[in-house]
Amino acid sequence: MTDDAAHGDHSHLSDTELRVRALESLLTDKGLVDPAALDAIVDTYENKVGPRNGARVVARAWVDPDFKQWLLRDATVAINSLGFTSTSGADIVVLENTVKVHNLTVCTLCSCYPWAVLGLPPAWYKSFPYRARAIKDPRGVLREFGQDVPDDVEVRVWDSTAEVRYLVLPERPAGTDGMDEDALAGLVTRNAMIGTDRLAGG
Amino acid sequence: MDGIHDMGGMDGFGPIPIEQDEPVFHAPWEGRVWALNSALGALGKWNIDAGRYTMEQLDPALYLQSAYYQRWLCRTENILIAHDMVTRQELESPPERCKVKSQGRALSVDEIFARQRQARSARVDEDVAAQFKVGETVRARNIHPKGHTRIPRYVRGKTGVIDRDHGVFIFPDTNALFAGKKPQHLYSVRFSAQEIWGPDTASADKVYVDMWDDYLEV
Numbered sequence: 001m002t003d004d005a006a007h008g009d010h011s012h013l014s015d016t017e018l019r020v021r022a023l024e025s026l027l028t029d030k031g032l033v034d035p036a037a038l039d040a041i042v043d044t045y046e047n048k049v050g051p052r053n054g055a056r057v058v059a060r061a062w063v064d065p066d067f068k069q070w071l072l073r074d075a076t077v078a079i080n081s082l083g084f085t086s087t088s089g090a091d092i093v094v095l096e097n098t099v100k101v102h103n104l105t106v107c108t109l110c111s112c113y114p115w116a117v118l119g120l121p122p123a124w125y126k127s128f129p130y131r132a133r134a135i136k137d138p139r140g141v142l143r144e145f146g147q148d149v150p151d152d153v154e155v156r157v158w159d160s161t162a163e164v165r166y167l168v169l170p171e172r173p174a175g176t177d178g179m180d181e182d183a184l185a186g187l188v189t190r191n192a193m194i195g196t197d198r199l200a201g202g
Numbered sequence: 203m204d205g206i207h208d209m210g211g212m213d214g215f216g217p218i219p220i221e222q223d224e225p226v227f228h229a230p231w232e233g234r235v236w237a238l239n240s241a242l243g244a245l246g247k248w249n250i251d252a253g254r255y256t257m258e259q260l261d262p263a264l265y266l267q268s269a270y271y272q273r274w275l276c277r278t279e280n281i282l283i284a285h286d287m288v289t290r291q292e293l294e295s296p297p298e299r300c301k302v303k304s305q306g307r308a309l310s311v312d313e314i315f316a317r318q319r320q321a322r323s324a325r326v327d328e329d330v331a332a333q334f335k336v337g338e339t340v341r342a343r344n345i346h347p348k349g350h351t352r353i354p355r356y357v358r359g360k361t362g363v364i365d366r367d368h369g370v371f372i373f374p375d376t377n378a379l380f381a382g383k384k385p386q387h388l389y390s391v392r393f394s395a396q397e398i399w400g401p402d403t404a405s406a407d408k409v410y411v412d413m414w415d416d417y418l419e420v
Contacts, residue, residue: 016272019293020231023279024238026292031304033241040311041237046226090323091368093390108210108354110254111270120236122224126270129215135356135409136211136399144218154406157395159210161352162388162412163250163324164368 050119051190053084054167057117058193059185061094062172072096075167084116092117095158096169097198102153103168104142104195106134107160114165118193125194135159145196168195204346204355206262211356211399232271239278244314247285250324251378255350256281324372326385333387333415338364340391340418342411350378353417357409362393365410373414386415 027033057079061068070078075094092114095103107113108131113121124130134141138155142148149155158166170192176184191197227233243253257277265273282288287305309317334340344359345351352374366389373384395407 016275017229017231019279020234020238020275023275023293024234026288027238027242027282028308029304030288031306031308032245032287033238034308034310037241037309037311037314038234038237041240041314042227042233044311044315045236046233050226091325093366093368106210108356109207109352110257120226122221123228123270124218124220127215127219128209128212128266129218132209132212132215133218138407139404141218145220151404154408155395155404156408156410158390158410159354160412161354162368162374162414163371164388164390164412 045120049115051117051188051193052185053082053119054114054117054190054193055185055188057082057084057094057167058169058188059181061169062184063181068169071169079117090114090116090163090165092165092167094167094169095156095195097171097195099171100153102142102149102155102195102198103166104134104138104155104157105160105166105168106131106157108132108135109159109161112160112163112165114167116165117167118190122190142196142198145191147196147198149198168193170197170199173199203258203348203350205258206260206265207258208355210354227271235271235275235278239274240318241309241314242278242282244309244317246317247287248281249377249380251350251372251374252380253277253281254374255378256284258350324374326370326372326383328370328385330370330385330387332367334364334367334389334418336364336367338420340364340420342391342413343417343419345417347375349375351375353413354411356398357393357411357413360393360397362391362397362411365390365392368412371414373416375416384416388412388414389418391418 028035060082061071067078071094075092079092097103111121111126113125135157138157139149160166170188173187187199189197192199257273260273260276264276268276279293283290339361341361342353342357342359345353368388368390370385371388373386376382376384390410391413393409395403395409396405398409
Protein backbone atom coordinates (compact mmCIF):
# COMPACT_ATOMS: atom_id res chain seq x y z
CA MET A 1 0.00 0.00 0.00
CA THR A 2 1.39 3.39 -0.88
CA ASP A 3 1.05 6.36 1.42
CA ASP A 4 -1.79 7.61 -0.76
CA ALA A 5 -3.69 4.36 -0.53
CA ALA A 6 -3.29 4.34 3.25
CA HIS A 7 -4.63 7.86 3.46
CA GLY A 8 -7.75 6.79 1.62
CA ASP A 9 -8.41 3.75 3.80
CA HIS A 10 -10.53 5.13 6.63
CA SER A 11 -11.05 1.98 8.68
CA HIS A 12 -7.29 1.40 8.68
CA LEU A 13 -6.75 5.01 9.67
CA SER A 14 -9.07 4.89 12.63
CA ASP A 15 -7.28 1.79 13.91
CA THR A 16 -4.05 3.67 13.67
CA GLU A 17 -5.59 6.72 15.27
CA LEU A 18 -6.73 4.67 18.27
CA ARG A 19 -3.27 3.18 18.67
CA VAL A 20 -1.65 6.62 18.56
CA ARG A 21 -4.07 7.97 21.18
CA ALA A 22 -3.52 4.95 23.44
CA LEU A 23 0.23 5.33 23.14
CA GLU A 24 0.20 9.05 23.87
CA SER A 25 -2.07 8.57 26.86
CA LEU A 26 0.05 5.73 28.27
CA LEU A 27 3.27 7.71 27.86
CA THR A 28 1.67 10.79 29.43
CA ASP A 29 0.55 8.74 32.44
CA LYS A 30 4.10 7.42 32.77
CA GLY A 31 5.46 10.94 32.79
CA LEU A 32 7.51 10.27 29.64
CA VAL A 33 5.85 12.90 27.43
CA ASP A 34 3.93 16.10 28.02
CA PRO A 35 1.00 16.67 25.61
CA ALA A 36 1.70 20.43 25.63
CA ALA A 37 5.23 19.77 24.38
CA LEU A 38 3.81 17.52 21.65
CA ASP A 39 1.44 20.33 20.60
CA ALA A 40 4.40 22.72 20.37
CA ILE A 41 6.44 20.25 18.30
CA VAL A 42 3.58 19.80 15.81
CA ASP A 43 3.15 23.58 15.63
CA THR A 44 6.87 24.05 14.97
CA TYR A 45 6.88 21.65 12.01
CA GLU A 46 3.55 22.87 10.62
CA ASN A 47 4.20 26.59 10.95
CA LYS A 48 7.80 27.54 11.77
CA VAL A 49 10.29 25.44 9.86
CA GLY A 50 9.83 24.89 6.17
CA PRO A 51 11.24 25.51 2.71
CA ARG A 52 10.98 29.31 3.10
CA ASN A 53 14.14 29.05 5.23
CA GLY A 54 16.00 27.31 2.41
CA ALA A 55 14.68 29.83 -0.11
CA ARG A 56 16.23 32.65 1.97
CA VAL A 57 19.58 30.85 1.86
CA VAL A 58 19.38 30.42 -1.93
CA ALA A 59 18.32 34.03 -2.55
CA ARG A 60 21.18 35.32 -0.39
CA ALA A 61 23.63 33.19 -2.37
CA TRP A 62 22.25 34.59 -5.64
CA VAL A 63 22.78 38.22 -4.62
CA ASP A 64 25.92 37.91 -2.49
CA PRO A 65 28.92 36.17 -4.14
CA ASP A 66 30.90 36.10 -0.87
CA PHE A 67 28.02 34.39 0.93
CA LYS A 68 27.73 31.92 -1.96
CA GLN A 69 31.41 30.98 -1.69
CA TRP A 70 31.05 30.57 2.08
CA LEU A 71 27.94 28.43 1.54
CA LEU A 72 29.72 26.12 -0.89
CA ARG A 73 32.75 25.87 1.40
CA ASP A 74 31.04 25.50 4.79
CA ALA A 75 27.26 25.43 4.45
CA THR A 76 26.59 24.48 8.07
CA VAL A 77 28.20 27.64 9.45
CA ALA A 78 26.99 29.90 6.63
CA ILE A 79 23.39 28.75 7.13
CA ASN A 80 23.63 29.06 10.91
CA SER A 81 24.69 32.68 10.38
CA LEU A 82 21.19 33.31 8.96
CA GLY A 83 19.63 31.81 12.10
CA PHE A 84 18.24 28.61 10.59
CA THR A 85 19.58 26.07 13.08
CA SER A 86 15.98 25.20 13.94
CA THR A 87 15.72 21.86 15.71
CA SER A 88 18.51 20.16 13.86
CA GLY A 89 22.24 20.60 14.20
CA ALA A 90 23.10 18.28 11.31
CA ASP A 91 25.94 19.09 8.95
CA ILE A 92 24.78 20.56 5.67
CA VAL A 93 26.53 20.49 2.29
CA VAL A 94 25.27 22.71 -0.53
CA LEU A 95 25.47 21.43 -4.12
CA GLU A 96 25.62 24.00 -6.89
CA ASN A 97 23.69 23.51 -10.11
CA THR A 98 25.30 24.99 -13.22
CA VAL A 99 24.63 25.02 -16.94
CA LYS A 100 26.48 21.69 -17.12
CA VAL A 101 25.56 20.02 -13.82
CA HIS A 102 22.23 19.12 -12.21
CA ASN A 103 22.13 17.74 -8.65
CA LEU A 104 19.41 15.52 -7.19
CA THR A 105 19.14 14.37 -3.56
CA VAL A 106 17.57 11.22 -2.14
CA CYS A 107 17.69 8.98 0.92
CA THR A 108 17.40 5.43 -0.36
CA LEU A 109 17.60 3.85 3.11
CA CYS A 110 15.09 5.96 5.06
CA SER A 111 14.00 9.61 4.87
CA CYS A 112 17.04 11.82 5.66
CA TYR A 113 16.34 15.41 4.62
CA PRO A 114 17.68 18.87 5.60
CA TRP A 115 14.93 19.77 8.12
CA ALA A 116 16.66 22.93 9.28
CA VAL A 117 16.27 24.56 5.89
CA LEU A 118 13.39 22.65 4.27
CA GLY A 119 11.21 21.41 7.18
CA LEU A 120 9.80 17.88 6.99
CA PRO A 121 10.00 16.14 3.60
CA PRO A 122 6.99 15.79 1.30
CA ALA A 123 5.36 12.35 1.16
CA TRP A 124 6.74 11.65 -2.32
CA TYR A 125 10.33 12.10 -1.08
CA LYS A 126 9.71 9.34 1.50
CA SER A 127 7.81 7.13 -0.97
CA PHE A 128 9.15 3.77 -2.15
CA PRO A 129 9.16 4.72 -5.87
CA TYR A 130 11.32 7.81 -5.25
CA ARG A 131 13.71 6.02 -2.86
CA ALA A 132 14.06 3.13 -5.30
CA ARG A 133 14.40 4.96 -8.60
CA ALA A 134 15.99 8.38 -8.00
CA ILE A 135 19.40 6.78 -7.58
CA LYS A 136 19.10 4.53 -10.65
CA ASP A 137 17.00 6.50 -13.15
CA PRO A 138 17.27 10.17 -12.14
CA ARG A 139 16.43 11.40 -15.63
CA GLY A 140 13.24 9.32 -15.68
CA VAL A 141 12.34 10.59 -12.21
CA LEU A 142 12.95 14.17 -13.29
CA ARG A 143 10.65 13.64 -16.28
CA GLU A 144 7.88 12.63 -13.86
CA PHE A 145 8.35 16.05 -12.31
CA GLY A 146 8.08 17.65 -15.76
CA GLN A 147 11.81 18.30 -16.06
CA ASP A 148 13.72 17.21 -19.14
CA VAL A 149 17.44 17.32 -18.49
CA PRO A 150 19.42 17.76 -21.74
CA ASP A 151 21.91 15.02 -22.62
CA ASP A 152 24.86 17.38 -22.26
CA VAL A 153 24.00 18.14 -18.63
CA GLU A 154 25.63 15.80 -16.09
CA VAL A 155 23.19 14.49 -13.47
CA ARG A 156 24.65 13.89 -10.01
CA VAL A 157 22.55 11.96 -7.52
CA TRP A 158 23.45 12.21 -3.82
CA ASP A 159 22.33 9.42 -1.48
CA SER A 160 22.07 10.73 2.09
CA THR A 161 23.43 7.64 3.81
CA ALA A 162 25.08 9.51 6.72
CA GLU A 163 24.38 12.49 9.01
CA VAL A 164 25.24 14.96 6.26
CA ARG A 165 22.29 16.73 4.70
CA TYR A 166 22.36 17.97 1.13
CA LEU A 167 20.72 21.12 -0.20
CA VAL A 168 20.71 21.97 -3.90
CA LEU A 169 21.56 25.54 -4.91
CA PRO A 170 19.53 26.02 -8.10
CA GLU A 171 20.67 28.26 -10.92
CA ARG A 172 19.32 31.78 -10.74
CA PRO A 173 16.59 32.04 -13.41
CA ALA A 174 17.25 34.27 -16.39
CA GLY A 175 15.58 37.70 -16.46
CA THR A 176 15.76 38.28 -12.69
CA ASP A 177 18.57 40.85 -12.68
CA GLY A 178 16.45 43.65 -11.26
CA MET A 179 14.88 41.59 -8.47
CA ASP A 180 15.77 42.05 -4.80
CA GLU A 181 16.50 39.25 -2.34
CA ASP A 182 12.92 38.97 -1.05
CA ALA A 183 11.48 38.71 -4.55
CA LEU A 184 14.13 36.17 -5.52
CA ALA A 185 13.35 34.04 -2.46
CA GLY A 186 9.77 33.90 -3.72
CA LEU A 187 10.96 32.18 -6.91
CA VAL A 188 12.74 29.33 -5.11
CA THR A 189 10.64 26.17 -4.88
CA ARG A 190 11.15 23.41 -2.35
CA ASN A 191 11.59 20.91 -5.17
CA ALA A 192 14.35 23.02 -6.70
CA MET A 193 16.30 22.64 -3.44
CA ILE A 194 15.75 18.85 -3.49
CA GLY A 195 16.68 18.76 -7.16
CA THR A 196 13.39 17.69 -8.77
CA ASP A 197 12.72 21.16 -10.18
CA ARG A 198 14.94 23.28 -12.43
CA LEU A 199 14.16 26.96 -12.10
CA ALA A 200 16.31 27.97 -15.02
CA GLY A 201 14.22 25.77 -17.30
CA GLY A 202 15.67 24.01 -20.31
CA MET B 203 21.21 -6.21 7.47
CA ASP B 204 20.09 -6.78 3.89
CA GLY B 205 16.60 -5.49 4.70
CA ILE B 206 13.54 -4.25 2.87
CA HIS B 207 14.51 -0.65 3.72
CA ASP B 208 17.52 -0.84 1.35
CA MET B 209 15.48 0.14 -1.70
CA GLY B 210 17.94 1.91 -3.98
CA GLY B 211 17.62 0.49 -7.50
CA MET B 212 14.47 -1.60 -7.03
CA ASP B 213 11.79 -1.58 -9.73
CA GLY B 214 8.06 -2.12 -9.59
CA PHE B 215 6.84 0.53 -7.12
CA GLY B 216 5.02 2.52 -9.80
CA PRO B 217 4.94 6.28 -10.39
CA ILE B 218 6.06 8.78 -7.77
CA PRO B 219 3.02 10.02 -5.78
CA ILE B 220 3.48 13.72 -6.48
CA GLU B 221 0.90 15.88 -4.70
CA GLN B 222 0.33 19.60 -5.20
CA ASP B 223 0.30 21.85 -2.12
CA GLU B 224 0.45 18.95 0.30
CA PRO B 225 0.07 19.60 4.04
CA VAL B 226 2.95 18.88 6.44
CA PHE B 227 0.77 16.23 8.11
CA HIS B 228 -2.17 14.61 6.30
CA ALA B 229 -4.03 13.84 9.55
CA PRO B 230 -3.57 14.94 13.16
CA TRP B 231 -2.35 11.47 14.21
CA GLU B 232 0.64 11.80 11.89
CA GLY B 233 1.75 14.92 13.73
CA ARG B 234 1.27 13.18 17.10
CA VAL B 235 3.44 10.23 15.97
CA TRP B 236 6.12 12.62 14.80
CA ALA B 237 6.00 14.64 18.03
CA LEU B 238 6.03 11.50 20.20
CA ASN B 239 9.07 10.30 18.34
CA SER B 240 10.85 13.64 18.87
CA ALA B 241 9.98 13.82 22.56
CA LEU B 242 10.98 10.20 23.24
CA GLY B 243 14.20 10.46 21.27
CA ALA B 244 15.21 13.45 23.40
CA LEU B 245 15.09 11.27 26.53
CA GLY B 246 18.39 9.83 25.31
CA LYS B 247 17.61 6.15 25.91
CA TRP B 248 18.64 5.30 22.36
CA ASN B 249 20.50 6.96 19.50
CA ILE B 250 19.50 7.72 15.91
CA ASP B 251 21.25 4.61 14.58
CA ALA B 252 19.48 2.33 17.06
CA GLY B 253 16.23 3.99 16.05
CA ARG B 254 16.89 3.30 12.38
CA TYR B 255 17.87 -0.30 13.14
CA THR B 256 14.54 -0.82 14.91
CA MET B 257 12.73 0.48 11.83
CA GLU B 258 14.74 -1.84 9.57
CA GLN B 259 13.74 -4.84 11.68
CA LEU B 260 10.01 -4.34 11.06
CA ASP B 261 8.48 -7.31 9.30
CA PRO B 262 9.13 -6.66 5.58
CA ALA B 263 5.49 -7.23 4.61
CA LEU B 264 4.35 -4.78 7.31
CA TYR B 265 6.98 -2.27 6.17
CA LEU B 266 5.69 -2.37 2.61
CA GLN B 267 2.01 -2.22 3.59
CA SER B 268 2.30 0.66 6.04
CA ALA B 269 2.22 4.37 5.34
CA TYR B 270 5.22 6.39 6.48
CA TYR B 271 3.93 7.46 9.90
CA GLN B 272 2.43 4.03 10.50
CA ARG B 273 5.94 2.63 10.20
CA TRP B 274 7.12 5.26 12.69
CA LEU B 275 4.36 4.22 15.09
CA CYS B 276 5.38 0.56 14.90
CA ARG B 277 9.01 1.52 15.33
CA THR B 278 8.25 3.67 18.36
CA GLU B 279 6.22 0.94 20.06
CA ASN B 280 8.96 -1.61 19.41
CA ILE B 281 11.80 0.55 20.68
CA LEU B 282 9.85 1.48 23.84
CA ILE B 283 9.34 -2.23 24.55
CA ALA B 284 12.98 -3.02 23.83
CA HIS B 285 14.02 -0.41 26.39
CA ASP B 286 11.53 -1.61 29.04
CA MET B 287 9.68 1.70 28.96
CA VAL B 288 6.36 0.10 28.11
CA THR B 289 5.16 -3.50 27.84
CA ARG B 290 3.24 -5.09 24.99
CA GLN B 291 0.45 -5.73 27.50
CA GLU B 292 0.21 -2.04 28.38
CA LEU B 293 0.01 -1.15 24.70
CA GLU B 294 -2.76 -3.65 24.10
CA SER B 295 -4.87 -2.96 27.23
CA PRO B 296 -7.61 -0.35 27.19
CA PRO B 297 -6.11 2.81 28.74
CA GLU B 298 -8.53 2.91 31.69
CA ARG B 299 -7.47 -0.60 32.75
CA CYS B 300 -3.86 0.22 32.61
CA LYS B 301 -2.43 1.26 35.98
CA VAL B 302 0.98 2.75 35.41
CA LYS B 303 3.57 4.34 37.60
CA SER B 304 5.08 7.64 36.57
CA GLN B 305 8.71 7.21 35.48
CA GLY B 306 9.69 10.83 35.93
CA ARG B 307 9.16 14.31 34.58
CA ALA B 308 8.42 14.78 30.89
CA LEU B 309 10.62 17.20 28.95
CA SER B 310 9.40 20.61 27.82
CA VAL B 311 9.52 21.51 24.16
CA ASP B 312 12.55 23.75 24.73
CA GLU B 313 14.42 20.92 26.42
CA ILE B 314 13.48 18.55 23.59
CA PHE B 315 14.71 20.88 20.85
CA ALA B 316 17.88 21.75 22.79
CA ARG B 317 18.71 18.07 23.23
CA GLN B 318 17.99 17.38 19.55
CA ARG B 319 20.35 20.13 18.48
CA GLN B 320 23.01 18.61 20.68
CA ALA B 321 22.51 14.98 19.71
CA ARG B 322 21.80 15.36 16.02
CA SER B 323 25.27 16.10 14.85
CA ALA B 324 27.16 12.87 14.51
CA ARG B 325 30.45 14.74 14.01
CA VAL B 326 33.08 13.74 16.55
CA ASP B 327 35.73 16.17 17.74
CA GLU B 328 38.54 13.62 17.77
CA ASP B 329 41.80 13.44 15.88
CA VAL B 330 41.43 10.22 13.90
CA ALA B 331 43.68 9.55 10.89
CA ALA B 332 41.92 9.31 7.51
CA GLN B 333 42.47 5.99 5.71
CA PHE B 334 41.88 7.60 2.30
CA LYS B 335 42.48 10.95 0.68
CA VAL B 336 40.46 13.07 -1.71
CA GLY B 337 40.99 11.92 -5.32
CA GLU B 338 41.99 8.38 -4.32
CA THR B 339 40.33 5.42 -6.06
CA VAL B 340 38.53 3.13 -3.63
CA ARG B 341 36.24 0.13 -3.67
CA ALA B 342 33.12 -0.25 -1.57
CA ARG B 343 33.68 -3.47 0.34
CA ASN B 344 31.46 -6.43 -0.45
CA ILE B 345 30.14 -6.83 3.08
CA HIS B 346 26.77 -7.98 4.40
CA PRO B 347 26.63 -7.01 8.08
CA LYS B 348 23.86 -8.81 9.97
CA GLY B 349 23.13 -5.75 12.09
CA HIS B 350 22.59 -2.11 11.18
CA THR B 351 24.63 -0.68 8.33
CA ARG B 352 24.45 2.34 6.02
CA ILE B 353 26.27 0.86 3.04
CA PRO B 354 23.54 0.30 0.44
CA ARG B 355 23.54 -3.00 -1.46
CA TYR B 356 23.72 -1.29 -4.86
CA VAL B 357 27.19 0.12 -4.15
CA ARG B 358 28.95 -2.90 -2.63
CA GLY B 359 31.89 -4.11 -4.69
CA LYS B 360 31.84 -0.99 -6.90
CA THR B 361 34.83 1.25 -7.59
CA GLY B 362 34.69 5.00 -7.08
CA VAL B 363 36.73 8.04 -6.10
CA ILE B 364 36.88 9.92 -2.79
CA ASP B 365 35.17 13.20 -3.68
CA ARG B 366 35.29 14.93 -0.31
CA ASP B 367 36.29 14.15 3.25
CA HIS B 368 33.47 15.22 5.59
CA GLY B 369 35.62 14.76 8.71
CA VAL B 370 35.30 12.37 11.66
CA PHE B 371 31.86 10.93 12.41
CA ILE B 372 30.22 8.31 14.63
CA PHE B 373 30.17 4.89 12.92
CA PRO B 374 26.51 3.79 12.71
CA ASP B 375 27.11 0.03 12.56
CA THR B 376 28.51 -0.11 16.10
CA ASN B 377 26.55 2.82 17.50
CA ALA B 378 23.23 1.18 16.59
CA LEU B 379 24.15 -1.78 18.80
CA PHE B 380 25.37 0.49 21.66
CA ALA B 381 28.80 -1.04 20.98
CA GLY B 382 30.72 2.23 20.77
CA LYS B 383 30.99 5.24 18.49
CA LYS B 384 34.11 3.99 16.69
CA PRO B 385 34.80 7.49 15.27
CA GLN B 386 36.27 7.48 11.77
CA HIS B 387 36.38 9.55 8.61
CA LEU B 388 33.27 9.87 6.52
CA TYR B 389 33.61 10.59 2.80
CA SER B 390 31.42 11.41 -0.12
CA VAL B 391 32.45 8.79 -2.67
CA ARG B 392 31.77 9.45 -6.36
CA PHE B 393 30.83 6.62 -8.70
CA SER B 394 30.15 6.70 -12.38
CA ALA B 395 26.46 5.79 -12.85
CA GLN B 396 27.58 3.19 -15.41
CA GLU B 397 29.84 1.50 -12.83
CA ILE B 398 26.75 0.85 -10.72
CA TRP B 399 23.89 0.54 -13.20
CA GLY B 400 25.62 -0.63 -16.37
CA PRO B 401 26.09 0.64 -19.90
CA ASP B 402 22.48 1.73 -20.53
CA THR B 403 22.93 4.65 -18.14
CA ALA B 404 23.98 8.14 -19.32
CA SER B 405 27.76 8.03 -19.46
CA ALA B 406 28.51 11.31 -17.68
CA ASP B 407 26.06 10.83 -14.78
CA LYS B 408 27.34 10.23 -11.27
CA VAL B 409 26.18 8.68 -8.01
CA TYR B 410 27.54 10.00 -4.69
CA VAL B 411 27.32 7.91 -1.54
CA ASP B 412 28.46 8.91 1.96
CA MET B 413 30.69 6.16 3.33
CA TRP B 414 32.89 5.60 6.37
CA ASP B 415 36.45 4.22 6.37
CA ASP B 416 35.21 0.76 7.42
CA TYR B 417 33.08 0.49 4.26
CA LEU B 418 36.03 1.10 1.90
CA GLU B 419 39.15 -0.63 0.64
CA VAL B 420 41.84 0.18 -1.89
